[in-house]
Amino acid sequence: MANHSMAFLDALRKAGIDGDVDFLRESVQIMAEALMEMEVAEKTGAERYQRSEGRTNSRNGYRPTRPWNTRVGQIPLRIPKLRRGSYFPSLLEPRRLAEQALVSVVQEAYVHGVSTRKVDDLVKAMGLDGIDKSTVSRLCKELDGQVERFRQRPLGANYPYMWLDATYLKVRENGRVQGMALVVAIGVKETGEREVLGVDLGPAEDATFWLGFLRSLVARGLRGLQLVISDAHEGLKQAIGAALGGASWQRCTVHFMRNALSYVPKTAQPVVAAAIRTIFAQPDQASARDQLGRVADSLETRFPRVAALLYQAQEDVLAYMAFPTEHHRQIRSTNPLERLNKELKRRADVVGIFPNWEAAVRLMGAVLAEQHDEWAVGRRYFSQESMNNLQKAPQALPDTALLVAD
Secondary structure, three states: HHHHHHHHHHHHHHHHHHHHHOOOHHHHHHHHHHHHHHHHHHHHHOOOOOOOOOOOOOOOEEEEOEEEOOOOOEEOOOEEOOOOOOOOHHHOOOOOHHHHHHHHHHHHHHHOOOOOHHHHHHHHHHHOOOHHHHHHHHHHHHHHHHHHHHHHHOOOOOOEEEEEEEEEEEEEEEEEEEEEEEEEEEEEOOOOOOEEEEEEEEOOOOOOHHHHHHHHHOOOOOOOOOOEOOOOOOOOOOOHHHEEEEEEEEOOOOHHHHHHHOOOHHHHHHHHHHHHHHHHHHOOOHHHHHHHHHHHHHHOOOHHHHHHHHHHHHHHOOHHHHOHOOOOOOHHOOOOHHHHHHHHHHHHHHOOOOHHHHHHHHHHHHHHHHHHHHHHHHHOOHHHHHHHHHHHHOOOOOOOOEEEEO
């Protein structure tokens, strides 16, 4: 802390002597770094380089420089890392962008005359009794630019794993309310960190829309893909095969279980579910295939459709077992993305019906951008050691295996 105080005093003296035009920006940066050091010291139980019996954690260097937009300009911040757990600076206000997006959506709905009593009450609760159209336009334009830059940013790393899923929103288009598919892709980099790779909103979750979305990821630099995890939606399967040739496909085991149990009476579902789970509990792919055969044979007489489904899907539901054991729990289903979808739905439920396509993308994109930022300063999703095992594995695909179909 003393070092930051001296730096601040030096900045004051510099401004007094030669009137440095960057004085305010430098001062804000110094004080921001001092605040982060204080917060990290509180979390670790010790100051930097201090030996203390009360220490509960230790520092682990810094994250890559992150730009922070302030009223005095853009300031580069180095965010400290911890060896255990994660740290996010309180001064960055991780929820502010989504809250602004939500306000803009509510305001736009109000201005366009499509608000309901619930929306009107929400506007008043936010202290927005007076709605100015010019203010709405300015706020929306600013947020749209930020979200679009996030959606179109280059993907500059290898992403061995990618999860895909869709959820539906109610959007007013052409004078009527319709359900629209919000598709989201998240991935894990070769260094183990998670990222939100892309998001788009379209009229239906069909093969054409999915194919355009996946091709846009490839065009932005998606490479090194080894495994794609999704449900068995037919349009999505076709798009994965066309746009992501060379990558393996993992059928979500949770969705597969639901599909299998739909052929079973409720009274027998617990027994059948327990039998199928023994397949995924096996230590390796060969053992899992053997167990799948045994389970299918035992179900053949009473539930032939379940047995047929097991045989038909065995390569797809067991694809994850060709990858490092440490990753199996996360890569065998779309659960990591399902949790994110729940947060998106929670935010969308506040709005109810989006006034237009732009408003929906604005809010959903802002929520995803925030989550992306939080992952960037959080701990790795997979350890570097386990990712090194993945890179050495025989199933690793070269970058050139990722082809776009004509």
